[in-house]
Amino acid sequence: MGLSTHILDTSRGKPAPNVAISLYRETDSSTGWAKEGEGHTDSDGRYRGFFADEPTAFRVGTYKLRFEVGQYYEQLKTDTLYPFVEIVFTIKDASQHYHIPLLLNPFGYSTYRGS
Numbered sequence: 001m002g003l004s005t006h007i008l009d010t011s012r013g014k015p016a017p018n019v020a021i022s023l024y025r026e027t028d029s030s031t032g033w034a035k036e037g038e039g040h041t042d043s044d045g046r047y048r049g050f051f052a053d054e055p056t057a058f059r060v061g062t063y064k065l066r067f068e069v070g071q072y073y074e075q076l077k078t079d080t081l082y083p084f085v086e087i088v089f090t091i092k093d094a095s096q097h098y099h100i101p102l103l104l105n106p107f108g109y110s111t112y113r114g115s
Helices: 069-075
Strands: 002-009 020-026 033-040 061-067 085-091 097-105 108-111
Touching: 002 061, 061 097, 085 097
Parallel strands: 002 097
Antiparallel strands: 020 033, 020 061, 061 085, 097 108
């Protein structure tokens, strides 16, 4: 089913557009992580492109989403504590859809499994 995400900037009450996002999968190699994809949030703060071209590549494992939020706040000319946010999560059933949102403000963030 795949993976999607979105970012809501809670300090502005708006989606966070054009934020660079990278997806990594944990490996057994010495590097620990392999890049699986990358993209940017759309005007609604969403990204749905992971595994869109190759849905069978989405499999059980531990993944990490990296959000380049420092660049986003730099464009807004807003100070932030976080140059990036990484969310690590485990996929136990790749037949399900996983939505991993990021609720963001310049000095805090939270996440959850969405629908």
